[in-house]
Amino acid sequence: MPAAPLILISPDIESRGKEFEDLSISLSCRYQEALIDAGGLPLTLPATLSREVIGQCVRRADGVLLTGGDDIDPRLYANGLKESLRKTVAMTGDGGARDLRELLLIDEVFRQRKPLLAICRGHQILNVALGGTLMTDIPSQKAHALDHRRIDKRSEIVHEVQLTRGSLLAKIVNGQKLGVNSTHHQAVARVATPLQVAARSEDAIIEALELRPGGSHWLPLLLSVQFHPERLMDRYRQHAAIFRAFIQACNAQARN
Numbered sequence: 001m002p003a004a005p006l007i008l009i010s011p012d013i014e015s016r017g018k019e020f021e022d023l024s025i026s027l028s029c030r031y032q033e034a035l036i037d038a039g040g041l042p043l044t045l046p047a048t049l050s051r052e053v054i055g056q057c058v059r060r061a062d063g064v065l066l067t068g069g070d071d072i073d074p075r076l077y078a079n080g081l082k083e084s085l086r087k088t089v090a091m092t093g094d095g096g097a098r099d100l101r102e103l104l105l106i107d108e109v110f111r112q113r114k115p116l117l118a119i120c121r122g123h124q125i126l127n128v129a130l131g132g133t134l135m136t137d138i139p140s141q142k143a144h145a146l147d148h149r150r151i152d153k154r155s156e157i158v159h160e161v162q163l164t165r166g167s168l169l170a171k172i173v174n175g176q177k178l179g180v181n182s183t184h185h186q187a188v189a190r191v192a193t194p195l196q197v198a199a200r201s202e203d204a205i206i207e208a209l210e211l212r213p214g215g216s217h218w219l220p221l222l223l224s225v226q227f228h229p230e231r232l233m234d235r236y237r238q239h240a241a242i243f244r245a246f247i248q249a250c251n252a253q254a255r256n
Helices: 029-038 051-060 084-089 094-112 121-129 168-173 237-255
Strands: 006-010 012-016 023-026 041-044 063-066 116-119 159-163 177-180 195-201 206-211 222-225
Touching (some): 006 029, 006 094, 006 237, 029 041, 063 121, 094 121, 159 168, 168 206, 168 222, 168 237, 195 222
Parallel strands (some): 006 063
Antiparallel strands (some): 159 177, 159 195, 195 206
């Protein structure tokens, strides 16, 4: 039996632990369960800002998963990402540390050309890392928007998204529509140049991104989604298919 591909997961590292009240890793078990069910072996990224250590972690992994979490510092995308890495180092607070950690991680993913799946906050930080911007608060910035912050139904389908015809996501789920959960109040605004929209909700909120045509030479697979398929994959085959497609790409990476 071939070894399962190793998947590096970026966790939340901003909550205080029970033992000593130090900053501690926080990661929903749903991500790990979804990866294991699809045939992957999850490994959590350590709490470090060392590019060398992050680079080594990516090198040993066959794919990377960016997870959900708190808001991204708006200073990162207010004027683009031109000097954001330098500025983020000087940020105070734990949120800035996660922002920097994931910017470094994304940079290493592209440098080493590893498959990437980004979920919720991961979807947003990916767009920012590549030069895009975010809508900081959907209710106050978009008239007649759906209620996208359905925390009360985080593991249930609450609305549909329309998939871009011919997109990677449409091929993976084998359809043009997908029912999704929704637990966010921010969203992608200006799409980063290397990316294109793969799905929108009925109020035009961007729900998925992928590489533009011809961009596959950058990464073997890149898919980012605003919803949480790890909370739906146990009941909905289309959401399970997202993880299977990701693991399939990671398996191919492992054989190279």
